[in-house]
Amino acid sequence: MKRSLTYSLLVLLLLAAIPVLADVEEQRIQAVERASKWVVSIRTHRPGKSEPGIGSGVVLRSDGYILTNAHVVKGAKVVKVHLKNGKSYTAKVWKMAADQDLALLKIEASGLPVARIGNSDKVRLGQTVIAIGDPLGFTGTVTVGTVGGLNRNVETRGIKYRNLIQTDAAINPGSSGGALVNLQGEVIGINALVYTGPSSGYDKAQGLGFAIPINSAIQLARQLVTSQPKNPTSSKPWLGLAGENLTPQKAQDFGIKARIGVLVTSVTSASPAAQGGIQVGDAITAIDGTTVRTVPEMLRILAGHRPGDSIRLTVWRGENRLTLPVTLDQQSQ
CATH class of the missing domain: 2.30.42.10 (PDZ domain)
Incomplete structure (x- = not known):
């Protein structure tokens, strides 16, 4: 009798959990649908390279300002931005802050869907996050993970990153510049790198992805928008x-x-x-x-x-x- 009662209670608990799990899944799906509209694909063309470089970006303003990583566009002769609606634009590199690995692009467009900005100061350990971008050229890829660390400092590629969000949501080449979003579909970080450890002394690490907190990224982006473009009269x-x-x-x-x-x-x-x-x-x-x-x-x-x-x-x-x-x-x- 006692065993039968225990079994019944376990069944009831499992049945009660099903709607909760379904709600979480639906919340995740809605967050992806919402955020995917303002994550863009970036392709860069560099002298002497037959194939384009791959990256991602986040639309900050409806009049065509897009945030991405500086390393995505550094050295590129031409930067192409591809929107979810199929339209493509040649972007101007408005301004770069290479020391913080952020760049602001400008395309001649209007009425663009704009990112919903979250508060990276409120991100918590264990929180579910979603990375959206173009890893290895697979456009609009979605990966899900958790926040595994906060305020991480990483030095790589000659850049000293500070106060990064660590996540095990898969980030790969091409993900850079894309969005790290929460379950409300708000961007909380700009995906920046996957760290595999020092060049020697360690086996290659896995699952260490990092994003620049959106609060610091937005603060810098506002400064870049109001400053003069890198090449204000460039029309080469x-x-x-x-x-x-x-x-x-x-x-x-x-x-x-x-x-x-x-x-x-x-x-x-x-x-x-x-x-x-x-x-x-x-x-x-x-x-x-x-x-x-x-x-x-x-x-x-x-x-x-x-x-x-x-x-x-x-x-x-x-x-x-x-x-x-x-x-x-x-x-x-």
Whole structure:
């Protein structure tokens, strides 16, 4: 009889817990749906790199101000922001605070969904948190974990991070700049890094993700918004390729009929050059009919154009002469 009563009580307790668990799961789902609207994908294009860098960002204002990590955009020639609605923009790097690993981007947009800002001072150990971002390029990935530590100090990549939020919610390359949110769908941190320990003396650690508390990030972001942009008048065009002066020997090696021009040595993915059909090994010999003999000549001609201009490149591919139309994009910094 006693055992039967104990069993009945356990069943009742389990049944009572089911609605609570269901409520928590629904709360988590709603938080993700709410927060995903204002987490953006970032792709960066750097000279000499054929594939873009990957990162994430958080929309702070409806008129196009976006917060991300400085290391996401550092050294990038062009920064592309992709919204959840499918629209893409070339962003300007408005300001960077490299010592705090934060950067403010600006896109020409309006009516954007804006992040709900939480209070990182109220974050507690053991609290459930959700990381949203683009780890390894998997857009809009959601991972769930707990807060495992507060006020953590970490030094890595030459940056001294202070007062970080530690979490075991999975953070990977590409997650940087994304949001760490609570179950109310409020951002409480900017995902910054996963720490695997010192370079020597330890086996590689796992599950140590860190986020910059949103209170300090927002305070800095307000200062960056009101300051002058890094390049207030920057409107330099971007073609998205690297090259070298074509020599008779190079022409012979690539089987190119032309003897002067610019030999393309790399093409950035998704760049105007890539979209226009330019390939490694092509030789550019003219832009809009103006002869191109050297790299400095090509850069000088391009400097006379503006982002959005359409140009026609005369290209030799082996023994074939091509004319390829290309629309120039804008450099971000």
